[in-house]
Amino acid sequence: EAGVAQSPRYKIIEKRQSVAFWCNPISGHATLYWYQQILGQGPKLLIQFQNNGVVDDSQLPKDRFSAERLKGVDSTLKIQPAKLEDSAVYLCASSLGGIGTDTQYFGPGTRLTVL
Amino acid sequence: EDQVTQSPEALRLQEGESSSLNCSYTVSGLRGLFWYRQDPGKGPEFLFTLYSAGEEKEKERLKATLTKKESFLHITAPKPEDSATYLCAVQAWDSGGGADGLTFGKGTHLIIQP
Numbered sequence: 001e002a003g004v005a006q007s008p009r010y011k012i013i014e015k016r017q018s019v020a021f022w023c024n025p026i027s028g029h030a031t032l033y034w035y036q037q038i039l040g041q042g043p044k045l046l047i048q049f050q051n052n053g054v055v056d057d058s059q060l061p062k063d064r065f066s067a068e069r070l071k072g073v074d075s076t077l078k079i080q081p082a083k084l085e086d087s088a089v090y091l092c093a094s095s096l097g098g099i100g101t102d103t104q105y106f107g108p109g110t111r112l113t114v115l
Numbered sequence: 116e117d118q119v120t121q122s123p124e125a126l127r128l129q130e131g132e133s134s135s136l137n138c139s140y141t142v143s144g145l146r147g148l149f150w151y152r153q154d155p156g157k158g159p160e161f162l163f164t165l166y167s168a169g170e171e172k173e174k175e176r177l178k179a180t181l182t183k184k185e186s187f188l189h190i191t192a193p194k195p196e197d198s199a200t201y202l203c204a205v206q207a208w209d210s211g212g213g214a215d216g217l218t219f220g221k222g223t224h225l226i227i228q229p
Binding site (some may be wrong): 035042046048091105106111 | 119144147149151156157158159160161162164202204206209215217218219221222223
C-alpha cells in the first residue's frame, strides 16, 4: 500500500515570496492533516480536513496561510507572503477518520527554508 | 489546552543498556496516546496507540505503558538501529464525537552507541 506522498521535498525561497506544497493521502483515507515542525520541536497541527471540509483550522495563521482539499483527496497548503519564521518542515498526515482506531500516517515532509 | 511533556530531551545509551522514556500529558478527554519514531529527514513513523490506563503494547524491543497522567516507552537491550527521536502525542475527542488532531511533545532524542 502506497504511503502519504508529498512534494516538493525541499524548497528555498526569499521572504515575502509565495510557496505551495502538495499532499496525496493514503487511498481511502477521509481525514487529512497538515502539521508544521520547527527544528527541535514536535509537529504542530495547522489544519484538519474531513473529506473536503475543514474540521479545525484554529492554529492556521490565516493572514498568510491557506489550504484546500479539492474533491476530498489531494490537498495543497500555501504560504503568501512567507516570513523567516515559516522555515520548518511541513508534514502531511492522513487517517481513515473512523470512530474507532484512527492512526495518523505521515508523509516524508517538505523542508522549507525562508531566506 | 492539551499539553505533552517528554523527558529526557536527549538520552545516550550503550548497546544493550535498557532504559525508559517518559511522556506526561494533560488532555480534556483522552481518545488515544500515540508513540511515533522519527528518523532524521523523515516523517514520524507510527509505533503504538494506547487508549486507557493500564494498557500495555509491545513491539520487538519496545514496550509502551499508560497511566492516567503519563506514558512510558521502555526500551530493552537496545541496538544502534533504535537510535531516533521518539515522539509522544495525545488525541482528544472533539465536540462532535470525532477526533482532534494530535498534540505532540518535543520528543526524546535517543542515541544507542555500539
